[in-house]
Amino acid sequence: MPPFQWCNGCSCSLGLIYTSKPCAMPPITFQDLPLNIYMVIFGTGIFVFVLSLIFCCYFISKLRHQAQSERFGYKEQTCAVCLEDFKVKEELGVLPCQHAFHRKCLVKWLEVRCVCPMCNKPMAGPAQPRAGIGTLLDELV
Numbered sequence: 001m002p003p004f005q006w007c008n009g010c011s012c013s014l015g016l017i018y019t020s021k022p023c024a025m026p027p028i029t030f031q032d033l034p035l036n037i038y039m040v041i042f043g044t045g046i047f048v049f050v051l052s053l054i055f056c057c058y059f060i061s062k063l064r065h066q067a068q069s070e071r072f073g074y075k076e077q078t079c080a081v082c083l084e085d086f087k088v089k090e091e092l093g094v095l096p097c098q099h100a101f102h103r104k105c106l107v108k109w110l111e112v113r114c115v116c117p118m119c120n121k122p123m124a125g126p127a128q129p130r131a132g133i134g135t136l137l138d139e140l141v
Helices: 035-072 103-112 133-140
Strands: 092-094 100-102
Touching: 092 103, 100 103
Parallel strands: none
Antiparallel strands: 092 100
């Protein structure tokens, strides 16, 4: 089948005039397109590329956060002390019982009570002297 050609203003394609020879219009090639068409094609390609990069970066950061939570073994997505959700790249403190909290929330909590805010497991045994908050946090994380 021959390539489709646009008619150049004649009425043969409308079926009004019957001619035995087709219209003489050369086919348009990609090199014949004007510059503004190239700019639209190039701009659309760049736009799709940037959207793909943003999409990939978002999901890579989500996967990294999920891998970090699986590595430390905590499943919570919310700090039990302040009740705010964990955000990506936020500093977390994980207790020996594998409960995770915001580090600053955990410091404030452990200054008042030396037990886990979730399960009330003591951080220092009764035979051990109560360690300083700084050394305790260094051991935890």
